[in-house]
Amino acid sequence: MEFSIKSGSPEKLRTGAIVVGVFESRKLSATAAALDAASKGRIADIVGSGDMEGKAGGTLLLHKLPGVAADRVLLVGLGREKDFGLKEFRDAVAASMRALKDTGAADAVVALAETAPRKLGVIGALRQAALIALDVSYRYEAPGQGRKAPDKTGLGALAFTLPKKTDAGKAESALAQGAAIGRGMSLTKTLGNLPANVCTPTYLAEQAVALGHSHGIAVTVLDRPELEELGMGSFLSVSDGSRQPPKFITMEYRGGKKSDAPIVLVGKGITFDTGGISLKPGEGMDEMKYDMCGAASVLGTFQALAEMKLPLNVVGLIPTTENMPGGKATRPGDVVKSMSGQTIEILNTDAEGRLILCDALTYAERYDPACVVDIATLTGACIIALGHVTSGLMANDDALADELLAAGQNAWDRAWRMPIWDDYQDQLKSNFADMGNIGGRPAGSITAACFLARFAKKYKWAHLDIAGTAWKSGKDKGGTGRPVPLLTHFLLDRAGKL
Structure with missing residues (x-):
């Protein structure tokens, strides 16, 4: 359009x-x-x-x-x-x-x-x-059925009138920004809507590489041998039950000064989540193809970011794998070692998102970031707490949290801040490792964020739990494209372009 x-x-x-x-x-x-x-x-x-x-x-x-x-x-x-x-x-x-x-x-x-x-x-x-x-x-086009013919009666051009004394240059720029965000949302929706037998970790990596080629973004994809060398034992433990090879995608958009510290966006990329050995109920499991919407939102945000040519340095990190049961799958009771050196007792293999994110958060340290924001369909508990209206937000820095809340309000892609006080950390205690990967039923979204906070102590960090907002169920089933509007408004504000 x-x-x-x-x-x-x-x-x-x-x-x-x-x-x-x-x-x-x-x-x-x-x-x-x-x-x-x-x-x-x-x-x-x-x-x-x-x-x-x-x-x-x-x-x-x-x-x-x-x-x-x-x-x-x-x-x-x-x-x-x-x-x-x-x-x-x-x-x-x-x-x-x-x-x-x-x-x-x-x-x-x-x-x-x-x-x-x-x-x-x-x-x-x-x-x-x-x-x-x-x-x-937005219209989803199913893969393998040939490209649909363009709708000849569809709306192809949209013009806007301006009230008097409106700066036409700023108006044109705002339209271009909105269009870029809309296209980023469309990419995010499509990646989420694709079936898991198409949108595999390898496919996500290919899409990132293609996006990098078309928009001048440096993209690197790390495979299992490199991840083993890095010591990403927590991430790899999730991938052990799957035949699909894990991928770790890094994207570097360099629009700012060379000396500017980058903003790092980390997206959870579980392309299908069975729960692993802690198998999920069958009902509704088809929607677990959406467990990579955090990764999809990072890709959508990078597309919008590149189209808008924002004067920022932004890094995207996407750990992506399936979580499947199998003879090699991680079991409840296993202990794994994260890239940070901290050990984790796996009490529930369905709490896998935090296991791939924690190694990505440790990897983020090498960029000496201005801040890090991770985005994940992390906990069903967040849906119980906040429903499908607002995303959950946790942060170790008040100013960063306030920025993200304001961006969400301005974009009407809202988030609500939840606490991550040290009082909750006791729920993660383990007799056999530095921590367990779950803290029990009480405050499930908060203890998940408290787990991640242990790996994000060296920089300003925020966590967005989008389990209730990344997709819709029922007759309107499909990806929403959230939180691309929140993230892009956050970046626009950082760039002084709002």
């Missing part, structure tokens, strides 16, 4: 559809009022008759309005004006995109930036609108 800025009188814009807003009091937005005047009160008559009350998310499609050059006018409800905020703006854009998909319009003009909430602003609204347009229009 192509994005652009349109100027000129709204009634004279020749396009397949023009989108305008109506508040719940049946108050027309400025552009809607201009179209109403051009059509000699036709919109006001329709709204006044009760066909469009302005309730949030409602839409009404009008054809061939007199005095209006656009083929269609799409009215979208904005809800109560006094309650109109970021969520309501996003909902209005999403509703309009869904409605446009059902029309034959090949292009459209969206005139909703004029209604942008004050805290968001016009520039932020444009970034969000482009992101949402790509999010709503």
Whole structure:
């Protein structure tokens, strides 16, 4: 989808559809009022008759309005004006995109930036609108069935009008940022949606290499012999039951000064999680192909980062493997040695994500990072605590935690901070190793983060538990692309580009 800025009188814009807003009091937005005047009160008559009350998310499609050059006018409800905020703006854009998909319009003009909430602003609204347009229009294409023919009736171009006194250069930049984030989300969704017999550790590594070639990112893939030499016994213990070889992917984006310390993103890449010897229940196990969404979000973020050409140095680390049962699989009660030298008693092989992440966190030390953020579908306990609305956030640095929380709020990809006080560390005690890999049922998400914190003491670190937000189940089953918006807004803020 192509994005652009349109100027000129709204009634004279020749396009397949023009989108305008109506508040719940049946108050027309400025552009809607201009179209109403051009059509000699036709919109006001329709709204006044009760066909469009302005309730949030409602839409009404009008054809061939007199005095209006656009083929269609799409009215979208904005809800109560006094309650109109970021969520309501996003909902209005999403509703309009869904409605446009059902029309034959090949292009459209969206005139909703004029209604942008004050805290968001016009520039932020444009970034969000482009992101949402790509999010709503995302379509998964199954592998092995041939590429689907392009939808000839699909929306291919989207233009946005600007309120007066808006900086056109900043507006264009915001659209480009939103489009880059949207494409990064699409990559993340697709990698998550792929079946595990396609999206193997080797496949993830190939995608990282391809991304590096197309965007100038240095990519290195380490195999088992190199991982053994590094002493990544914790990571390798998870891979022992699988026929798929483990991979450790490093990605280096160099957009900042050579002397700038990098931001390191670490993504959990379990391409399928059976639970290992501690086998999961069969029901819903198909969704364990999504256990690599942390890795997918790092790849999606790197795509957006490279497209936006942010002046930062960013490193991506992706430990990736399957977690399978088998004759060579790690057993409950086994003790393994991590790259850090700390030993771990494996009390439950289904608590495997932390076992691959801990070695990646130790590996991150070599970059002398400005900060490290790991992203993982780590614990079902996080879903019990926070549901599917917000990601869990734990950190050893308050300023870093505040940055990530603010980025999530600005992107509407929110996180909620949970404690990792030393009081919880006692739950990880082991009689046979430096620690156990689980701390029991109480505070499961917190003790998982406390485990990781033991390997992240040499730098500022944060952990995002995305078990409840990375994908949806049921009729809408599929990857969400989260937390790519949070991560990219965090990087944009670090780069001074918001």
